[in-house]
Amino acid sequence: MTDPTRLGVVLTDRGSKYAVSGAPARSREEVDAVLAVLKSDKSYAKATHNTWAAVLPSGALKADDGETGAAMVILRMMERAGLTDHVIVVTRWYGGKKLGGDRFRRVQDATRAYLDHLGLAV
Template sequence: MLKLGHVLNDRGSKYAVSGCDARDRAEVDAALKDLKRDKSYAKATHNTWAVLLSDGGPLKGDDGESGAGMVIVRMLEREGLEDHLIVVTRWYGGKHLGGDRFRHVQTCVRAYLDQLAA
């Protein structure tokens, strides 16, 4: 799994992004379990994720960050990136971010996609 670590901070919340190849739900579950073996990721408030399966369509998990999984799905669709799981992790900093949280998810996914292209 490629982990970019902390991508940005806002009002105490910290965001990170990770990802790997995943061709089915079993591989998604295994990757999420592997990520959460890292204690800091296991203690995160949210591990939001999405993947476009070439033979099953989109899968997503908001992990309490309502709507964030769909943001990742839309970005994967625009990129045409299939069979690749992206996880955006947030450690809540005590202040609600409102709509900014969606922009932060986009920023994290964009940083990950840029890293993949490099």
């Protein structure tokens, strides 16, 4: 298992901060290992949400971690980009103001930054 690539905080919106990370993963165990490494960093462990999606040989997996619907946004973007055998994690530190539907746009922006980092277009 490789350590996750962390792009760090890629954007802020009304006090909320968003970071994106990802790593190759071919099984649920590898996804769990990536999440464990990420959460071994206290700032990620204390984040409000660590939403993730993975496209594995066995199928797609996702978890909202309290940010309802956000994992599906990540998953759809991964599928559109053709990214497989990988997990992407969008981390949010809540800034005190509700973002409403804009939270999905911020998840898209963070995921796009990671896909761009990999050289994949969405």
